[in-house]
Amino acid sequence: MKVKKLRLTKFSIVGLLFIVACGANENESENSSYPPIGGGESVVSSYPTISDFFPFEANTTFVTRTVPDSMFELEEQMFTAFVSENRFQQRVSSMGIDTTAILQYSDGVLRQVFSEVNLYMYEDVTNVEPNTEFVVLAEPLAPGTIWQTADGITSQITAVNKEITTPFATFTETLEVTTDFPDGSYSVSVFAKGHGRVWDSYTISFEDTTTSITTHLVDVIHGPMQTELVIFEGEDPIEIIDIYINTNQNFEEIFSEIIGVSINKIEVIRNGEDTTVYVDFAAEPYSMVNVSNIFTNFYRVLTFVPTINGAPYAE
Numbered sequence: 001m002k003v004k005k006l007r008l009t010k011f012s013i014v015g016l017l018f019i020v021a022c023g024a025n026e027n028e029s030e031n032s033s034y035p036p037i038g039g040g041e042s043v044v045s046s047y048p049t050i051s052d053f054f055p056f057e058a059n060t061t062f063v064t065r066t067v068p069d070s071m072f073e074l075e076e077q078m079f080t081a082f083v084s085e086n087r088f089q090q091r092v093s094s095m096g097i098d099t100t101a102i103l104q105y106s107d108g109v110l111r112q113v114f115s116e117v118n119l120y121m122y123e124d125v126t127n128v129e130p131n132t133e134f135v136v137l138a139e140p141l142a143p144g145t146i147w148q149t150a151d152g153i154t155s156q157i158t159a160v161n162k163e164i165t166t167p168f169a170t171f172t173e174t175l176e177v178t179t180d181f182p183d184g185s186y187s188v189s190v191f192a193k194g195h196g197r198v199w200d201s202y203t204i205s206f207e208d209t210t211t212s213i214t215t216h217l218v219d220v221i222h223g224p225m226q227t228e229l230v231i232f233e234g235e236d237p238i239e240i241i242d243i244y245i246n247t248n249q250n251f252e253e254i255f256s257e258i259i260g261v262s263i264n265k266i267e268v269i270r271n272g273e274d275t276t277v278y279v280d281f282a283a284e285p286y287s288m289v290n291v292s293n294i295f296t297n298f299y300r301v302l303t304f305v306p307t308i309n310g311a312p313y314a315e
Contacts, residue, residue: 047140050110053175054103054137054196056080056088058247062196063219065167074215079225080247084126087113091121091225102126108139109147122251122299123268137191141175152182164190164199166216171198195220224249229258232293259294261285264309268299276303284308288315 062078075094082089086106092099100121102114113130135155138147146156159176171192179187185204192198201214224244231239243254252263262282269276277299285291292304306313 047142048193050105050108050137050139050141053141053191053193054105054110055194056083058083059222059224061221061223061225062217063221064215065218067214067216074213076215081122081225081245082124082126082248084124087126089121089124089126100125102128103136110136110138112136121268122245122249123266124248136197137175137177153179155179158188162190164192166198167218168198168220169217171195174198230294230297231258232290232297234287234289235293237293237297255279255295259285259291268301274303275299275301276305277301278305278307280307280310282309284313288313 064076066074077093079091080088081091086104088103090101092101099117100119101112104111104113112134114128115132135147135149138145143157143160148154155177157175158178162174162176163172164174173193175191177189187202189197190199198217201212203212224246226242226244228240229243230237251266256263264280264282267278277295288306296304
């Protein structure tokens with residue numbers, strides 16, 4: 001059996017302002033879509049929209065990495081797991097640490113409304129209550145557009161069509177956004193049309209030392225996200241198999257095929273640190289002990305509650 005491992009680097013800063021990267025198109029347009037800046041009158045509606053920069057393409061993984069001379073070595077892989085109306089759920093993986101992040105695009109503003117580290121969410125939680133509000137971009141996408149958050153973060157579009165080269169491609173239709181944080185740190189981010197964030201530099205000062213961490217886009221991988229599933233015999237893991245997860249994946253289909261019994265519904269109920277996975281089977285599996293270990297290991301929970309066509313399972 002071939003077991004593939006995700007290559008991870010030795011230091012991870014999950015959510016380092018590079019948690020957003022969506023859409024992919026390796027062919028850049030030669031003609032700018034921006035109206036002239038400076039002389040003449042411009043109509044706001046003639047500017048691109050956030051959708052032009054963030055198309056949220058399904059089954060696409062974005063790989064970002066710190067530049068070679070950065071203080072830290074960091075690689076992240078970002079996959080759009082679910083798309084629901086105006087919300088987009090991303091899974092960010094780095095150094096074995098996963099982050100679930102949810103972006104919301106409404107009223108001309110792209111916000112990160114939810115982010116939690118070490119939250120191993122394979123289920124759709126795009127309707128979750130917000131736990132943060134970081135404004136990524138705000139329209140109009142024009143120089144001088146400025147926005148602020150209640151916690152004192154100020155961002156401004158400081159340049160457009162600034163050429164930027166990354167290991168993945170050279171981009172010309174871009175936005176440069178400078179963000180100042182209350183603690184004195186700041187970031188400069190570059191967004192490319194059709195790709196989302198492609199370059200980011202975060203600078204922080206501590207005592208007499210100033211440190212910058214620069215991250216850029218190195219690859220865009222088209223296709224489902226790969227992960228691993230442990231198969232058990234009783235309490236003993238006997239095999240690790242690769243499974244492939246699509247955007248808006250139906251996990252009942254995946255597990256029905258693996259276990260050999262049709263699954264009506266999988267539901268994960270999270271209540272703080274107490275998380276339970278409920279699975280309703282169409283028939284009794286070959287070994288409920290084996291199946292229990294498969295689900296608790298995959299969802300990283302302690303409690304597994306099986307039912308058979310809605311009725312409690314009796315051992």
